[in-house]
Amino acid sequence: MRAYNFCAGPAALPTAVLEKAQRELLDWQGTGVSIMEMSHRSQEYVAVAEKAEANLRQLLNIPSNYKVLFLQGGATLQFSAIPLNFFGKNAKADYIKTGIWSDKAIKEAKRYGEVNVIDATVNVNGKTGIAQSQSWNFSEDASYVHYCENETIGGVQFKDIPKTKAPLVADLSSSILSAPIDISQFGLIYAGAQKNIGPAGLTIVIVRDDLLDQAKPEIPSLLKYANQAHNQSMLNTPATYSWYLAGLVFEWLLEQGGVKAIHEKNLAKAKRLYDYIDQSDFYDNPIVKDNRSLMNVPFTLVNDSLDQLFLQQAEEHHLLNLAGHRSVGGMRASIYNAVPLEAVEALVQFMEKFAQAHR
Amino acid sequence: MRAYNFCAGPAALPTAVLEKAQRELLDWQGTGVSIMEMSHRSQEYVAVAEKAEANLRQLLNIPSNYKVLFLQGGATLQFSAIPLNFFGKNAKADYIKTGIWSDKAIKEAKRYGEVNVIDATVNVNGKTGIAQSQSWNFSEDASYVHYCENETIGGVQFKDIPKTKAPLVADLSSSILSAPIDISQFGLIYAGAQKNIGPAGLTIVIVRDDLLDQAKPEIPSLLKYANQAHNQSMLNTPATYSWYLAGLVFEWLLEQGGVKAIHEKNLAKAKRLYDYIDQSDFYDNPIVKDNRSLMNVPFTLVNDSLDQLFLQQAEEHHLLNLAGHRSVGGMRASIYNAVPLEAVEALVQFMEKFAQAHR
Numbered sequence: 001m002r003a004y005n006f007c008a009g010p011a012a013l014p015t016a017v018l019e020k021a022q023r024e025l026l027d028w029q030g031t032g033v034s035i036m037e038m039s040h041r042s043q044e045y046v047a048v049a050e051k052a053e054a055n056l057r058q059l060l061n062i063p064s065n066y067k068v069l070f071l072q073g074g075a076t077l078q079f080s081a082i083p084l085n086f087f088g089k090n091a092k093a094d095y096i097k098t099g100i101w102s103d104k105a106i107k108e109a110k111r112y113g114e115v116n117v118i119d120a121t122v123n124v125n126g127k128t129g130i131a132q133s134q135s136w137n138f139s140e141d142a143s144y145v146h147y148c149e150n151e152t153i154g155g156v157q158f159k160d161i162p163k164t165k166a167p168l169v170a171d172l173s174s175s176i177l178s179a180p181i182d183i184s185q186f187g188l189i190y191a192g193a194q195k196n197i198g199p200a201g202l203t204i205v206i207v208r209d210d211l212l213d214q215a216k217p218e219i220p221s222l223l224k225y226a227n228q229a230h231n232q233s234m235l236n237t238p239a240t241y242s243w244y245l246a247g248l249v250f251e252w253l254l255e256q257g258g259v260k261a262i263h264e265k266n267l268a269k270a271k272r273l274y275d276y277i278d279q280s281d282f283y284d285n286p287i288v289k290d291n292r293s294l295m296n297v298p299f300t301l302v303n304d305s306l307d308q309l310f311l312q313q314a315e316e317h318h319l320l321n322l323a324g325h326r327s328v329g330g331m332r333a334s335i336y337n338a339v340p341l342e343a344v345e346a347l348v349q350f351m352e353k354f355a356q357a358h359r
Numbered sequence: 360m361r362a363y364n365f366c367a368g369p370a371a372l373p374t375a376v377l378e379k380a381q382r383e384l385l386d387w388q389g390t391g392v393s394i395m396e397m398s399h400r401s402q403e404y405v406a407v408a409e410k411a412e413a414n415l416r417q418l419l420n421i422p423s424n425y426k427v428l429f430l431q432g433g434a435t436l437q438f439s440a441i442p443l444n445f446f447g448k449n450a451k452a453d454y455i456k457t458g459i460w461s462d463k464a465i466k467e468a469k470r471y472g473e474v475n476v477i478d479a480t481v482n483v484n485g486k487t488g489i490a491q492s493q494s495w496n497f498s499e500d501a502s503y504v505h506y507c508e509n510e511t512i513g514g515v516q517f518k519d520i521p522k523t524k525a526p527l528v529a530d531l532s533s534s535i536l537s538a539p540i541d542i543s544q545f546g547l548i549y550a551g552a553q554k555n556i557g558p559a560g561l562t563i564v565i566v567r568d569d570l571l572d573q574a575k576p577e578i579p580s581l582l583k584y585a586n587q588a589h590n591q592s593m594l595n596t597p598a599t600y601s602w603y604l605a606g607l608v609f610e611w612l613l614e615q616g617g618v619k620a621i622h623e624k625n626l627a628k629a630k631r632l633y634d635y636i637d638q639s640d641f642y643d644n645p646i647v648k649d650n651r652s653l654m655n656v657p658f659t660l661v662n663d664s665l666d667q668l669f670l671q672q673a674e675e676h677h678l679l680n681l682a683g684h685r686s687v688g689g690m691r692a693s694i695y696n697a698v699p700l701e702a703v704e705a706l707v708q709f710m711e712k713f714a715q716a717h718r
Binding site: 001002003005007008009010011012013015018019021022025026027031032033034036037038039040041042072073074075076077079080081084108111112192194199200201202217218220221222223235236237238239240241242318320321326 | 360361362364366367368369370371372374377378380381384385386390391392393395396397398399400401431432433434435436438439440443467470471551553558559560561576577579580581582594595596597598599600601677679680685
């Protein structure tokens, strides 16, 4: 049987997507070969790739003046690619700091230019949150403003899209496709695939086309957005199988009713879990309510000596990967698009029983 | 039915590997989750990753002072990563030019330092080959010497490993694991996975550990071999599913008897095809015999107006992807490890019939 998988990433994929991939693994649509054995330049594969992009454009309502790139290297390679692509004319940017991932982006950007760090983390009565935007000191001349829309490790998410003068660049790795978002407010968004898109090894970049030509000269050719945009992300062989699987996920999302429909399900899942934690005196969520993540729900046991027992018994109940990130400990339930409400229901029921047994 | 797939890459994978992947796609070894839904830091996944590396080390007899890295971005990203990693102390290298891929590596390296190009292409009685090494002018102070061991597009392969004073860096994308090779003669070898290793989106780098610390300061952190080596290629989330599939291919190769045994099969396949072409006056191979590729066999029809008909009828016989690279035209049969002798036999029989019908 399929377990309930709360992994932060590589994360659960829709069972229907895996079943379809399984069916056609050895013979894609009667061609006699696997899709992963097919030339990326073949007519058949190009149609698969283009359909994936078209479906993503539909799902996110991406304006036509944005390029959609299917790249490799994860969000971490984008931490370098972004300053390398945008620091050619003015090597200066504002970075909003809200947790571990935005901090990693900051450290890498500093290697390529001047970074104005806006520390937006606040502590309100012992809970972590994001400061009000009025307190943020943007530079007058930044090439862009970077932020991490949802901090996967901390479980902290922005309530609103920041208003900025400079183009806004956002890491949406763990929140893309979980809720409607207005792409036109961004200069660039990027996301590693391994949460809401597909398998690890694929990275989506959506970039406004007027921003393509300001790369630093030392940029590796493959990392240059302009090069990839002009070659439909096929400057070299892309991660063809991951791109195909992403396409299956996009199709599945459309079948679910699109991003608006999946967002409603996500809201219901998150409400069920946060509501249960809030009424409990056995569990706690450390985040300010307005900044709670829709996708990553960290929680602690009031008595942390029970952590290991909790994780062990959860696993026995087929509730997998509930340990918090190794840097923070505690628990974390990642409830991405592919995690069904039943999984959250099963988790809450287990949490309830565990609390009763150990209070 | 499975067709015979002569694609240059992404290329045929062993049917047994795809069948195993298919069986366990939704539930890896009773865990209730797909291997692609598993954290790269989980005990189970780390064991899969380590076993893949151990099997590759066994297959290639890799000495213990070499690191094996499982990276992303293809050989093309290595065209940048190599000079960025090795030009920190002395931004100068020798590059041997033998075709389109070595030339791409040269163009990218020139962006980061001084490149001494050794043009080793020769024309002998209308056939393309590689010049004798006595004619190569190596620099006295190169940081490394780069070459492409097998030119996938041209179908040109080195007969011997070049003898160099500086560490030897080799692109083995289309020849790795096809024949025994003495790793200790190299400073670094690299290979995109999509020919003899696994699906596109994975890149193997094997690097001698004394070469790790000479990177240029502007190198993206993720491209720095030292960083990846110190983090077991998990500086960020690697391409977990591709790594797993590569591991299945390595297991399959061991079951076949290892690289020596597969090499014998490859020799038999290549001999069958080249021998047939050589005795024919209808087909021609444009490469000097000593430099013919074991993996990529380009051939032309003496009457090239029949090319399209040849390709169309081949496809009707389930002989797929025989068109030459778009930059050179003609035909090319890529006969990687996963292409069985029966496929070559079927191809030769078809070529024979086609020649009889059209001479």
